Amino acid sequence: MTGTYALRDSMTMLRRNLRHLQRYPGLSLFPVLGPAVFLLLFVYVFGGTLGNGITTGGGRGAYINFLTPGMLLFTVAGVANTTAISVAKDMTEGIIARFKTMRIWRPAVLTGHVLGSLILTLISLAVVIAVALLIGYDSAAGPLRWVAALGLLVMLAIALIWLSVAFGLNAKSVETASNIPLFLTLLPFLGSGFVPVASMPAGLRWFAENQPFTPITDTVRRLLANQHVGGAGITAIVWCVAITAAAYLWARHLYNWREAR
Amino acid sequence: MRLTVLADIETRYEMDWRHIVKPFASPASSPTSSAPVLTAPTPYVINESQLAGSSSSAAVSAVGVRKSFGELVVLDGVELTVKPGSVFALLGPNGAGKTTMVRILATLLEADQGEVRVAGHDIAREPDAVRDAIGVTGQFSAIDELLTGRENLALMADLQHLARDDARRIDDLLERFELVEAADRMAVTYSGGMRRRLDLAMTLIGAPQVIFLDEPTTGLDPRSRRTVWDIVRSLARDGTTVFLTTQYLEEADQLADRVAILDGGRIVAEGTAQELKQRIPGGRIELSFADAAAQLAAAGAMKLPARDGDALTLQIPTDGNVATLRRALRELDDAGVDVVDLAIHTPDLDDVFLALTGQHDRSQKPRSKKEPQA
Numbered sequence: 001m002t003g004t005y006a007l008r009d010s011m012t013m014l015r016r017n018l019r020h021l022q023r024y025p026g027l028s029l030f031p032v033l034g035p036a037v038f039l040l041l042f043v044y045v046f047g048g049t050l051g052n053g054i055t056t057g058g059g060r061g062a063y064i065n066f067l068t069p070g071m072l073l074f075t076v077a078g079v080a081n082t083t084a085i086s087v088a089k090d091m092t093e094g095i096i097a098r099f100k101t102m103r104i105w106r107p108a109v110l111t112g113h114v115l116g117s118l119i120l121t122l123i124s125l126a127v128v129i130a131v132a133l134l135i136g137y138d139s140a141a142g143p144l145r146w147v148a149a150l151g152l153l154v155m156l157a158i159a160l161i162w163l164s165v166a167f168g169l170n171a172k173s174v175e176t177a178s179n180i181p182l183f184l185t186l187l188p189f190l191g192s193g194f195v196p197v198a199s200m201p202a203g204l205r206w207f208a209e210n211q212p213f214t215p216i217t218d219t220v221r222r223l224l225a226n227q228h229v230g231g232a233g234i235t236a237i238v239w240c241v242a243i244t245a246a247a248y249l250w251a252r253h254l255y256n257w258r259e260a261r
Numbered sequence: 262m263r264l265t266v267l268a269d270i271e272t273r274y275e276m277d278w279r280h281i282v283k284p285f286a287s288p289a290s291s292p293t294s295s296a297p298v299l300t301a302p303t304p305y306v307i308n309e310s311q312l313a314g315s316s317s318s319a320a321v322s323a324v325g326v327r328k329s330f331g332e333l334v335v336l337d338g339v340e341l342t343v344k345p346g347s348v349f350a351l352l353g354p355n356g357a358g359k360t361t362m363v364r365i366l367a368t369l370l371e372a373d374q375g376e377v378r379v380a381g382h383d384i385a386r387e388p389d390a391v392r393d394a395i396g397v398t399g400q401f402s403a404i405d406e407l408l409t410g411r412e413n414l415a416l417m418a419d420l421q422h423l424a425r426d427d428a429r430r431i432d433d434l435l436e437r438f439e440l441v442e443a444a445d446r447m448a449v450t451y452s453g454g455m456r457r458r459l460d461l462a463m464t465l466i467g468a469p470q471v472i473f474l475d476e477p478t479t480g481l482d483p484r485s486r487r488t489v490w491d492i493v494r495s496l497a498r499d500g501t502t503v504f505l506t507t508q509y510l511e512e513a514d515q516l517a518d519r520v521a522i523l524d525g526g527r528i529v530a531e532g533t534a535q536e537l538k539q540r541i542p543g544g545r546i547e548l549s550f551a552d553a554a555a556q557l558a559a560a561g562a563m564k565l566p567a568r569d570g571d572a573l574t575l576q577i578p579t580d581g582n583v584a585t586l587r588r589a590l591r592e593l594d595d596a597g598v599d600v601v602d603l604a605i606h607t608p609d610l611d612d613v614f615l616a617l618t619g620q621h622d623r624s625q626k627p628r629s630k631k632e633p634q635a
Contacts, residue, residue, distance in 0.1 A: 024407060095405050
C-alpha cells in the first residue's frame with residue numbers, strides 16, 4: 001500500500017524541486033558552471049606544467065586528457081553541496097510537517113530531492129564534457145565505453161546525493177549543511193583526480209590509494225582512454241553501492257525521526 | 262429496553278466523557294459499585310465493543326493521552342471527544358501542550374500512552390486512513406515560498422492524488438480565499454494574512470472530514486482574523502469537524518461549540534463557552550471614585566471591605582440582574598457618595614481561563630482569585 005504512490009509522489013516532489021532550482025538560481029548556477037570554470041583554470045593555468053609531469057613533454061594536451069575524468073568526478077561531487085543545502089532548507093519549512101500529515105509515499109520528499117539533484121548533475125556533466133571537447137579533450141573510447149563511464153558517474157552521483165541528503169537532514173542549520181559536503185569536493189584532489197597518486201608523499205599516498213574516489217576516477221579514466229579497466233572497476237562499483245545503501249538508510253532514519261522545526 | 266439504555270448512555274457520554282468512561286476502564290468491578298453519575302434507572306448492559314462503537318462515532322476521541330519529552334511531562338492523561346461537524350476549541354496558556362496534542366492527533370507525533378481515534382480510525386494502527394481524512398494547518402506557515410499560490414494548491418492536489426482536472430477546484434479556492442490577484446506570484450511575496458489564507462486553502466483542497474488548526478489566527482491583524490473566523494464558520498456549516506487551538510479566549514467564544522481548557526497537560530475544564538462561564542463567579546459591578554474618602558464612604562454604605570488594592574474602586578459581586586445594580590445605586594445615593602465611573606463586568610472566558618489555568622498572578626481581576634472547583 002505504501003508503495004502505491006511511490007512514483008507519482010516522487011515525480012510531484014521532483015517537479016517541486018526543479019521549480020526551486022529554477023527560481024533560486026544561486027543554488028543551481030555554481031554546480032553547473034563552476035566545474036567548467038575550474039576545468040579552464042586547471043588546463044590553462046596549471047596544465048602546461050602539470051602535463052609535462054604526467055607524460056614527458058606532454059604539456060597542456062596531455063593534461064587535458066588526464067584531467068577531464070577527474071574533473072567529471074569533481075563535477076559530481078560539486079552537486080552535493082546544493083543537495084545538502086536544499087534539503088536542510090526544506091527541513092526548516094513548515095511544509096515538511098504538512099507533507100507528513102498527508103497520505104503520501106513517505107520517502108517521496110527525499111527521492112524528489114535525489115532526482116532533482118541527479119538532473120542537475122547530468123546538466124553539469126554535459127557542460128563540462130562539452131567544454132572539455134571544445135578545448136581539445138581527445139577520448140579514444142567508443143560509445144559503449146562512454147555509456148559505461150557515464151553509468152559509473154551516475155552511480156557515484158546517486159551515492160553522493162543520498163549522502164548529502166543525510167547531511168542536509170542531520171545539519172542543525174542551513175549554514176552547517178553548506179559546510180559539510182565541501183570535503184566531498186576535496187576528495188578528487190586527494191586522489192587520482194588531478195595528479196597521479198604515485199607523485200604524492202607516503203601518508204597522503206596511502207589515503208589517496210584507498211579512498212573511494214581513486215578507483216572510480218581510475219575506472220572512468222581507463223574507460224574513456226580505451227584502456228583495460230582491471231580490478232578498479234569492481235572496487236568502484238562496490239564503493240558506490242555501499243555508500244548508497246548506507247546513506248539511504250541513514251537519510252530515511254533521520255527523516256522519519258527528526259522533528260521538523 | 263436495551264435501546265433506551267444505550268440512548269441514555271449516549272447522552273451522558275456526550276455530557277461528560279470522563280465520568281462515563283472510568284467505570285468501563287475496569288470491567289472487573291461490578292456495575293453497582295460505580296460512581297453516582299452512573300446510577301441509571303435501569304441496570305445497563307454494556308460491553309467494550311458498544312463503548313467503542315460510540316467512541317468511533319466521534320470525529321476525534323482521545324483517552325488517557327500521555328506524552329513526555331525526556332523528563333518533561335507535556336500531556337498527562339488528556340481525555341477529549343469531538344462530535345462530528347462541530348467546532349472544538351482547545352484553549353490553554355503557552356506551554357500547556359496544545360501543539361503537542363495537535364501533533365499527536367495529526368499523526369506527526371506518537372503518544373507515549375493512550376488511545377486516539379480520528380475520523381473513526383486508530384491513529385497508531387491506521388495512520389494512513391487518518392491522514393486521508395484530515396487536514397492540518399500548523400502554527401507556522403506550511404506553504405512553499407518558492408512556488409506561486411496556484412502552484413502550492415496544485416502541489417497539494419497532486420499529493421492528494423486528486424484527478425488531473427482539479428484546476429477548477431483550485432480556482433474556486435483562490436477565489437474563496439481572496440487570492441485570485443496574487444495567484445501567480447511567488448508565496449514569498451505574500452503578507453502574513455495571505456500566507457495564512459493560502460495555508461488554509463491548501464489544507465482544504467482534499468475536502469478533509471476533520472481539520473486541525475493550531476493557533477490559526479496568532480499574529481494576524483484583526484481583519485485577517487475575521488476572515489479566518491468566517492472560513493471556520495463556513496467549514497462548520499458544511500459539516501466539517503474543526504479542532505482548533507487558541508490562546509485567544511474571544512476566538513473560542515466566537516467559534517467553538519465546545520471548549521476544553523488544557524493546563525499542565527490535563528483538561529481542567531470542558532463544556533460550552535456558556536457552561537464554562539457559569540462556573541466562575543466573575544460577575545461584578547465596578548465603581549470608581551474621585552478620592553479615598555468617597556471610596557470609604559461608599560464601602561461603609563454598602564458594608565463592603567473598604568480597600569480594593571490601591572485603586573479607588575469597589576467591586577460588588579452580582580449575578581447580572583438589574584435589582585442588584587438598582588440597590589447599589591440607591592445605597593450610594595442615600596449615602597451621598599459621587600461615583601465617577603461605573604462598569605458592569607459579566608464573566609467571560611478570560612475569567613474562566615485565569616481561574617482555571619494557574620495564571621492568577623497575571624490576573625488584574627481580584628474577583629478571579631476565588632478558586633473555583635475545576
